[in-house]
Amino acid sequence: MKKTSALLLTSAMMASLLAGCGEKPKEEQAAAGAGNAKQVNLKVYTWLSEETAHWSKIMPEFNKEYPNIKVDVNILSSKDDAHEAMKKLDLAAASGQQMDVVMLNDSTGYTQRVNAGMLAPLDDFLKTDGIDYDSEYKATTQINGKYYALPGRLLTWFVMLNKQKLDEAGLAVPKEWTWDEFMDYSKKLTKGEGPSKQYGTYFHNWMQYITLANVNNPTNNRIVTADGKVEINNDRIRKSLQIANQVQNVDKTAHSYADVISQKLTYRNEYFGGKAAIIPTGNWMITEAAGSETIPAKFVSVFAPYPKFSKDDPNGQTLATIDYIGVAASSKNPKEAYEFTRWFTTKGILASEAMISSWTKADLNKMIDGLIKTGKNPEMVDKASLEYVMNISKPVKIVAPPAYISDAEKRYTSEVEKFLLDKVDLETTIKNAEKAVTDVVNTNK
Template sequence: MRKKGWLAGFVSLVLIASVMSGCSGGGSNGKAELSDAKAAGAVVKLKMWGGVPPEAGPQEVLDDWNKDHPEIQVEYVRYVNDDEGNLKLDTAIMTGQDVDLFVNYSASQATKRVTSGVAADLSTLTDYNIDEKMGPEAENWKIDGKFYGVPTTKSSYFVALNKDALDAANLPVPKDWTWEEMMEYAKKLKQGDGYGFIQNTEPFVDPIDSVLAKEGYTKADGTSNLDHPLVRKWLESLNVMMKNDATTAPLGEQLTSKMPVEQMFLSGEVPMLNIGAWLLRSSNNFTDYPRDFKIAFAPVPRLAEDAANHMTRGGLGDYISINAKSKHQQEAWEFLKWYADGGMSPMAAGGRLPASKDADQEAALKSMLGDKGDTYDQESLMYVMFDNKTPTYVRTVPQEVMDLRSQEYEKYFLDSQDIDTTMAEMVKRHNEYLKSNPQK
């Protein structure tokens, strides 16, 4: 992702400076305290900020809640989950706009907001056991040993495949494949001047994190591990795909054109797309994205030669926090518990399955596929979402580290910096960050 310069840094500093002492969601009895409005019998109005388009599930969720809870009405505010959108959310919180609940889509963003004091500590609330409800993978979302949000979804990342194109090329649907094998698939599936493989920018760097989540972002001596050989392999291989093989879009072209990668895949223009489960909100929408091919699914290819040394991004996601400055924390908490325990089921139509053990998973699965089930290779879909036993990680690398490495690898992909300089600069800047932030 691209950093938005001095403004993003300024907002982060202002957020930190704006922390108010005593901003906690907990009361002495282990429950959020009743707001003055609720105590007085008035209707409480909440605003929930999230990155999913309202028509892809959120509006139906809120309609269900609002119908049954006239005393607490929730409004949805959409922000796009990119640098600009996250800056919009942070600015809204900092300037005191109405933000009662907000969805974090990475642990990096959540940690940044916790550090800035804008996420209420939910560990003080004892009437809902997040560990018990969500299972052992919830541990990945604890920040300094505490929950500042509830991870609400089963999160999957995968490569979506045009099954008809695979069949025509006599290629099987992979269940475990390497980066080199994916590159060969891209060559065989490429048609004319088109691409064989394309990526959504959100999981663009997941191959790097799949290595460093396993090996460590720092070495035994505490210095940067961004010069890991597999980091270099990813950079050089992807550069070959962009420049030599012409099997994937050059990064510069993708960023400047805001390339509609989902549309390009669903139109049949590109046969492989690296993305997450949110693809289903578009692939189920035949009105805006008509298609005449079946979609299959494969795990994200691994850089490591040995599968035992590989991790994949996934587990739990959609970490929903309560604004520490909200005047309606109890009402927000009541809504959040309902949402997590199955109220969010309409979100499954967009690929977001509820994580809570108390949610109706059968109903969620039915909602996810709707009447389009026969347009998917369901065996491979179930595999990547439920049966793939590869260990998962949640991206926890600090946002500052994500920014510095993206700034350097963009120079490489844009031909303004060679690979050796890129590796050296990433390590140098990471080490400088580590010296200034030894706890990281």
């Protein structure tokens, strides 16, 4: 009798315990499951600094959802120096260091490292998760039919303007304009001579500033297409060179190319120092327009859409670039590395409150608010004009270029420099640049 009673009591207790377990909330069950999962350590290599990406905000949010994955974030540059960071990344890969997630800053570096075998294809993971890539992301990372990365930040271009100088010149904030109208504004905003001269604009020595009218071409916006076709002898490239020559050498509404190179000028100092009234640039400058520790904002910045090549072009069509986040081919934990990659390119960027995401489900205006409030002087950003520009922006298609694109761009730049230094005429420059780039293409066939 006693044995039977004890057995019944034990059975009842077990039933009660099992019932209690069954009543636990799903969230607790999921957390328990994650706690029992295999602990994995990932090494993430990135060029994005704490100041830019806010890793201290991102990682606690990731740890809440994936407590079994410990992530070591290796920041390769303290000043967002992509060139320095990529050299360190390649060195780490060559020396066989643990590498699980890799972040790259542009399509050129992405293509080169895919061809070098650094990144693993993600197609099987995307298929398993049932992800329709084109409905999830605003930019493609596809190379030869496969995805080797997911897009991180979406960097679109616009024109940033000093409101005080616009008001002094009696100029309205443009809501739609062409490059010819941009150059007219630049003339009206230029005054004075010598060291104290106020320039209308500033063109840096980047590739974008010698292809300004071509980078927002909705089809072929690089000087070499993905399949190796040279795109230089056309109206958009010709217009780009005419714009650069007009502002730097003819109207003299910007520092000459020679000054930019010889004096090692920087676009931040030129604009925020009040030496240039307007500047074509990208949305990474939103936070800086709101002031930083290094450069406080001393005037209100307003924003205008990227200028159009032709007045008949759609308004808001703009150059766009992305960061590429991929799984290292050498990773011993590719599934977990993919999970971090997928999470970062969706929820992670939003958690930072410091970047614009390529994820289609992200709230653009909320991201803009985050960027502005990150600055030290948020009142110095004209939010109305910024929201207008960002919401009408139509990023052109981003296509991964051939692996030799950096060599092609160096040869193109070399020929264009001769034109901007007044050594060669426009048509000779087009002809010589086309030949030089074609030689690079043929060498790499």
